[in-house]
Amino acid sequence: MILLDLNPKSKIPLFKQVFNQLKRMIESDILKPGDKLPSTRILAKQHGLNRTTIYKAYEELWALGYIESKSGSYSTVRQRTKVVNIKINSNESNLNWEEKISSASMLLIEPDNKSVAKSSKKGIIDFTPLSPDPEIIPNEEFRKCLNETLRENDGNILLYGDSLGYKPLRKFIAHQMQLHAVHVNSSEIIITNGAQNALELLLKLFIEPNSEVIIETPTYSAIIPLLKYYHAKILEIPIKEDGLDLDILESTLANHQAKLLYTMPNFQNPTGITSSQAHRERLLEICEKHQIPIIEDGFVEEMKYFGKNILPIKSMDKSGLVFYVGTFSKVLFPGLRLGWIASNAYCTNRFLEIKKASEISGNMLIQAALELFCSKGLYEMQLKRIHKVYRKRMNIALKTLRENIHNPNIIYTKPIGGYTIWFEINNSNKLESDLVQMIYQNSVLVTPGNVSYYSASEKVNFRISIAHRNEAEIEQGIKIIAKTLNTLKD
Amino acid sequence: MILLDLNPKSKIPLFKQVFNQLKRMIESDILKPGDKLPSTRILAKQHGLNRTTIYKAYEELWALGYIESKSGSYSTVRQRTKVVNIKINSNESNLNWEEKISSASMLLIEPDNKSVAKSSKKGIIDFTPLSPDPEIIPNEEFRKCLNETLRENDGNILLYGDSLGYKPLRKFIAHQMQLHAVHVNSSEIIITNGAQNALELLLKLFIEPNSEVIIETPTYSAIIPLLKYYHAKILEIPIKEDGLDLDILESTLANHQAKLLYTMPNFQNPTGITSSQAHRERLLEICEKHQIPIIEDGFVEEMKYFGKNILPIKSMDKSGLVFYVGTFSKVLFPGLRLGWIASNAYCTNRFLEIKKASEISGNMLIQAALELFCSKGLYEMQLKRIHKVYRKRMNIALKTLRENIHNPNIIYTKPIGGYTIWFEINNSNKLESDLVQMIYQNSVLVTPGNVSYYSASEKVNFRISIAHRNEAEIEQGIKIIAKTLNTLKD
Structure with missing residues (x-):
């Protein structure tokens, strides 16, 4: 069990305190390469913190190469040889780049591990990409x-x-x-x-x-x-x-x-x-x-x-x-x-x-x-072509949703164009990240709602994009989502 | 004659004071479309100012569409219909964008009219471009x-x-x-x-x-x-x-x-x-x-x-x-x-x-x-090819300079690679901009030195780039430059 010494009154934000202490533990080998970190939920619960706080600390550790996160698994401490750091070929001073870089660029250290990691798991129906299907690119x-x-x-x-x-x-x-x-x-x-x-x-x-x-x-x-x-x-x-x-x-x-x-x-x-x-x-x-x-x-x-x-x-x-x-x-x-x-x-x-x-x-x-x-005139032609393709895809998506989701706590949008459909689960007994994970375990990848919020959202949302999926995949994927959501009733 | 009311002790920089007053004169029709502005030299002399100050004010007027500058001629007040400003299709409020945009982007309003304007004059030997000759692009x-x-x-x-x-x-x-x-x-x-x-x-x-x-x-x-x-x-x-x-x-x-x-x-x-x-x-x-x-x-x-x-x-x-x-x-x-x-x-x-x-x-x-x-292997081949071409061009350039410039006040660099040669004229009785203009009148375009300085330079410099010119053009162009420079002795 990891015990952190946190001061809620400090000027240093809580996530930064968590980050600093974990970083120190890794650097001093208290946490060793390969060691599992507790889940964000457990660590948050133990310290009476918001889960987002722990999440942010883990993200920063990830960004700086201290830990590895695999989707659907624990975060582990990286092999030190893999730690992203400057090469030291000699006894020259080890520069502290963090002290040198601009505050603005520090703010960007919250990279796209905020979204579900891309998976190489076979047979996954991936509803995350939001650009036209490579199959219909001219x-x-x-x-x-x-x-x-x-x-x-x-x-x-x-x-x-x-x-x-x-x-x-x-x-x-x-x-x-x-x-x-x-x-x-x-x-x-x-x-x-x-x-x-x-x-x-x-x-x-x-x-x-x-x-x-x-x-x-x-x-x-x-x-x-x-x-x-x-x-x-x-x-x-x-x-x-x-x-x-x-x-x-x-x-x-x-x-x-x-x-x-x-x-x-x-x-x-x-x-x-x-x-x-x-x-x-x-x-x-x-x-x-x-x-x-x-x-x-x-x-x-x-x-x-x-x-x-x-x-x-x-x-x-x-x-x-x-x-x-x-x-x-x-x-x-x-x-x-x-x-x-x-x-x-x-x-x-x-x-x-x-x-x-x-x-x-x-x-x-x-x-x-x-x-x-x-x-x-090829732009116009391509437009007509993809219109036809996506009108059908969106129709299939909405039809499948209509036929498979009957729980009034599950709300989804009915777009008149574009590629994305948005889900909101009311009175959920699952956290958003857990729900996204459950869907993923059933071999469907969706985008968690939180990536689209600036202030952390308490709601349970996710997005699907039909851009890269054909009609069969859309039907199958949405059925899996519906089935997963329907287990929430229990 | 234009009289400006300038206060050297003001927090507003002098060039900005000049700019503001000229802008007001144009906006209130004291200066009318087509009116000539005095040359930067004359206006500077009249008010005991550095010529760069006036130049900067004119640049800003140009950037905002108040005046037109033609290379080798006076600046004139633009036709109001051509003034770059937002379209007003109705009686909606006329936004003052300058008040809205960031201070950082205001600092960029010093555009490339700092260099000699590109000319469509025929038969000009243009020594300004610094990228490979389109003739030898693969x-x-x-x-x-x-x-x-x-x-x-x-x-x-x-x-x-x-x-x-x-x-x-x-x-x-x-x-x-x-x-x-x-x-x-x-x-x-x-x-x-x-x-x-x-x-x-x-x-x-x-x-x-x-x-x-x-x-x-x-x-x-x-x-x-x-x-x-x-x-x-x-x-x-x-x-x-x-x-x-x-x-x-x-x-x-x-x-x-x-x-x-x-x-x-x-x-x-x-x-x-x-x-x-x-x-x-x-x-x-x-x-x-x-x-x-x-x-x-x-x-x-x-x-x-x-x-x-x-x-x-x-x-x-x-x-x-x-x-x-x-x-x-x-x-x-x-x-x-x-x-x-x-x-x-x-x-x-x-x-x-x-x-x-x-x-x-x-x-x-x-x-x-x-x-x-x-x-x-095409990169390597292209490298060899352009090496051969530019080694010859640089040789011709340096040889022509050696044979045609004997004035110890005219100093030029002897590069061992690249495309540019730099000139410095000591004890010149001409300003840099006048010299560049003289060379231009003899149908050769060079880059004035001042564009390469952050603080305005008092020196008389210019740059030539041999990148886009073949050997004959280099020889001819440098002879013209040398001839122009040699008239400075008088």
Whole structure:
């Protein structure tokens, strides 16, 4: 049994105290390579702590190479030879890098072991990936476009290029946005390394340490480390059936001066919720009143399967307050690393300076090849193709859920597009992590809800994404999930 | 004549006062569209100011769209309709973005009009580009490798990939570095979007606002906005014939706690200077003593033409203090946007977290195609090919200089590799900008020295790069430069 000496009144956060003491035990060989650590639940119980606290300490130990965690098993102390540390080839001083690195980068030491580890277990139905199925990627068509681009351009396409992005591609994007009633021109668009990089550009442009940023909760998990890195102060607004709770937003804004609001109005990640036109109008009105720039993340704008179209917030934006983030990652493929921000000319020029300082320019070859792909009508064709595929997949998923889940404590969303379905288990006698583990033992991998929350959530949630699974797998996987959930009744 | 009301004792910097007053004059139509502004020299003289002050104010006006500058002509007030500003489609409030954006991004408003504007004037010999000649880029070979990569991989190569970079490419880089006596393994290497992005990752990892960073002066111009963006405090150490002045470095370190030192030991940009093995050893010793991480920018490591090889500082680094930055941009082509940092395992893991937060992962397709290119021996072949080409070009350049410049006040460097030659004109009766302008009027474009200085330089310098020019152009261009410089005697 591990006994920790913790001081709740100390300025050092509890998780850090736990971390420090375990680290010391490992370094002084009290805990030896191969030793099992107690489960987070047991250690938390023994010390009267929140389980998240222990979890965070273990994560940090993991990140620094002190322990190994295998999904579905105990954490163990690593072989010291494997400890991630700087090589000492001589008797030079052993640098303490932790003292040297920036506080911002320290905040990133909470890596993706927060989610269920990828497993190599055979026969697993993996509902975690959120990018198009490799089976339906237009590999061959894109190859031809790349080929043609390199054949028909001289070496100049391989030099530095326009830091805003390849102009014909920006024109295509502007055109595409017009189909969604958004009127921007190519000089109001900057091409980024995927949507993630677009979000970073936005934070770089607007955020100072302690700037307040409003996010939906739950939200896109990968914006959380980014907000931490930029020392943003995060204000969480819960999401309801119709999008973020506007009443809570208004009351929050009565006492706060937010610098940005981040929202995904369509098929929100992770919940799959889509807000109505009326909701969007009111949201824009509130933000206009308080002059809060909106990041509208349209990461799956094009992937609507059922019902009539709802226009982006950006389409109603008369004062240039909305920053529309788009991406080719969820419709074509993420390997392109191409996304964009459509906003106003002033801010686009500012993004340009930031982009130049970061990496001079993007990859013109890939951008030109994609533009060729689009100009041949292949983008539209691919869109139709994957629409058809995913409409069916989503239908199968919802049908299987309808037929197999009858417990009123088990709530799931019914998305009209996108790839994700969100589950909430009320009155659960299991912790979320245990439930996710139970599902995994039945050979289905889902994403635990907690990764999508900034403040640790007390709820029991998980997300499934149908992006990489075919209809048979979806049906089978959801049946397994339903069966596992139905045991909770006992 | 424009009269400004300036207060040297104000907390507002003088250039900002000049900027504010001119902006107000433009906004209130005292200065009308098309009106000429006085030259920076005249306005500076009238108000007893340094010319750089006026220059900075004009730059900011330009960046915000208030004025237009044409190279070799006066700045004029822009047509108001062209003013870069947010679109107002309605009577919504006109946002003041400048009040909303971060102070860091404001610091980037000093864009590349600092260098001579690109000209479309015909027959210009342009000595400014610093990337391989499009004529000798192995376009066709790379096309084949891309093609083969897409043919032989399934769609997975088009998904997200390893955020450290495609592992076989990291292995190739590790192998390549061993040829320079640097022993790192693939887990100590992260692949970045070119060297610029590598520099940003380093600043992100180490720099807090007001952290001190040591740079050579003059230095790589594009690191300056990056350092500004991260609010680094810049310490400038002059560069001598044998690299940065180590005596000044030591005396500086007596009173400063620098977080990083940035150096280019080979064919330094802009000067072309290469430091000796002994210099490198002493530099490393000094940094070890003060525990200052070194960024060793090896952007043209492979491009040595004359004399015996000198080993990178990283090859002598026993305590893991050196961060070696490499790039494929200057040997293959910049459009790849591929560079790397070779360092230690601890920091590589930290870079990984930062990279994930910034953009999830890089472009695996390009990385895999490059790896295929390298594994086929094409990298080595290309290296030999461009060595041969550039050795000749550098020889011609140095020979033409030797034969045409005899004025002891005109000093130029004699690089043993790389692409750049640096000029310094002593006792000049012309300002640097006027001299660059004179050369331009004779149809040769060079890079003014000032872009490579953080603190405005009083010296008269310029840089030529032979990267994009063939032997005939080099000979002709340098003769024109020499002729122009020789008129200075009068």
